[in-house]
Amino acid sequence: MLRYLIYLLAFVVGSILGLLYSYKLHGEPYIVDSKLDIKTCIISVVGWNLGLNSSNMIFGGIGFLLAGFVMGERPGYGRKETAIGLAIAIIIYLVLHWIV
């Protein structure tokens, strides 16, 4: 259970950092941001993949920290990036666990 506690804490800390970072970056009133941010997309893909597909507790924790960072951004930001990261990680998870 300690592993899951670390993952949860990492995700929560990442979300808080992501929220603070994105509010610093985007101070404007709420808008629907349809552009894809490549940097956060890469962070999201790396984060979700480490989180879901790494058996190492430290890498998993780092992964959930990064995933939380993107997912925790202020409303309207980081949605597509999270969806892409999560989709790729789930596909790789399924390939590793069910097909191989």
Add this chain to the structure above:
Amino acid sequence: MNLMADILINVIIAFLAGSLLLGLHRKIMARVQKRPGPPIIQHLLHSLKFFFKETSFPKTVSMPFYIGIVFILAAVWIVGVIVGPVSKDSLLILFGVYAVYKIVEHNSGSSSGSPYGKASCVRAVLSAATELPLFAAIVLVYLKTGSMNIGNIISYQSANGPLAFSIPLAAIMFFLLLLSKSPYSPFGITKDKALISGFETEHFGFLRGFIMFSESISWYVMLWVFLTLFFGPLTAVGYLIGMIVITFITGFINAVTPILNPNHSVMTQITIGAVCFVGTVLMILI
């Protein structure tokens, strides 16, 4: 692992996971209603924030109850974590936990001295109707598996398949309880917005923080019990997916359903409970 460490880890997990799930619930409701909604982390941030806010005590409160009931609420759901995820003990204790929770709702409202709290306190008595489907579901699980022990029920399901497929109407009854307990539920008559925040209206500062802490744990515990009782032995990924799916479903239902008035709420719960109970007994007999 040391039992105390196990309890501590499970309680923190229950709090964090419950808070995130309730944040997700709020986000889903917002998206269904075409609002951006707060970040998923918001419920957790609110809970933590209240621990550092100034606490004031209204002149009309009955002080021992007003303060004590909040700690009892937290203690009750910590017992829920110990009986459920930690020791996988008896379902009857969990039923007792839920019964005490109803008493806490009642006393929290009556001790505040506020008319909103008192109206919510009266409705808490009516909303005890949610305990009937819960009790009926527990009885049906016992009739099917021959045990009240959660560990034995898990073993039964690993040998015979998930109970959700053999007694689906009992699962629906338990789901009704989850729906009743979820925020902004059509059956949430104790927290009707006409009563401001119901029995919580006069609890400020760290007292509200404790209430939110307990609500997060209670959501996690009830989802855990539902998934464990009806979907057999699950892995951590299974629990995660199950909890997110149920939060999605309840969020969607609550976003599109107005709150029922107390009479309709109680009658609906009792009717669904009775139909599902009779249906399940017939299924077991036939």
